[in-house]
Amino acid sequence: MSIQKQEDPRAIRSKKMFKNAVLSLLIEKPSISQLTVQKIADRAELNRATFYLHYQDIYDLLKQITDEIFDELSIKLRPLMKGEIILEREQLTVFLDYIYENRKYFGVLFEYKSFETNLFNLFKNLIETRRNDKQNELPKNYVSIDIRTASLMGIIMWWIKDGIHFSSEYIANQISLMFER
Numbered sequence: 001m002s003i004q005k006q007e008d009p010r011a012i013r014s015k016k017m018f019k020n021a022v023l024s025l026l027i028e029k030p031s032i033s034q035l036t037v038q039k040i041a042d043r044a045e046l047n048r049a050t051f052y053l054h055y056q057d058i059y060d061l062l063k064q065i066t067d068e069i070f071d072e073l074s075i076k077l078r079p080l081m082k083g084e085i086i087l088e089r090e091q092l093t094v095f096l097d098y099i100y101e102n103r104k105y106f107g108v109l110f111e112y113k114s115f116e117t118n119l120f121n122l123f124k125n126l127i128e129t130r131r132n133d134k135q136n137e138l139p140k141n142y143v144s145i146d147i148r149t150a151s152l153m154g155i156i157m158w159w160i161k162d163g164i165h166f167s168s169e170y171i172a173n174q175i176s177l178m179f180e181r
Helices: 009-028 037-044 048-054 058-081 085-101 103-109 113-133 145-161 168-179
Strands: none
Touching (some): 009 037, 009 048, 009 103, 037 048, 037 058, 058 085, 058 103, 085 145, 085 168, 103 145, 145 168
């Protein structure tokens, strides 16, 4: 029996403070080139040595943030992989609620092409999986996976940047209507 070593609560707290600090700095000025470890440490009210205990550099911190976001998005998308239409809007709403709760971070991260590409690939995988499950039911002139994925990305990016006054339920309903056969 292997015993998993739990992370020290202080380390968890410090990492959270660094992540919040870097994201708040990026919200103010969305340029990674203007970030420094000292600025992040100052914003987190921690010291540089603590930063280097947890991260190699700023890019390591940003990679960990995006990895965590994608892990969480993958978990939220899993029920949609084989969802039935009745449950689909509920599951989509849960997924969109996560995006809504983290909208400031998504707004900043959408500025980076690599984040957008990774999110596109995550959505594309969802659409491909769902299409493969229904392959025999689809007409031959069905919309391509890339076009559907781009449409979904466009809706979510628009929602985060300009349409955030719409609820996640409303957006889930609109996406569901768009993706019905």
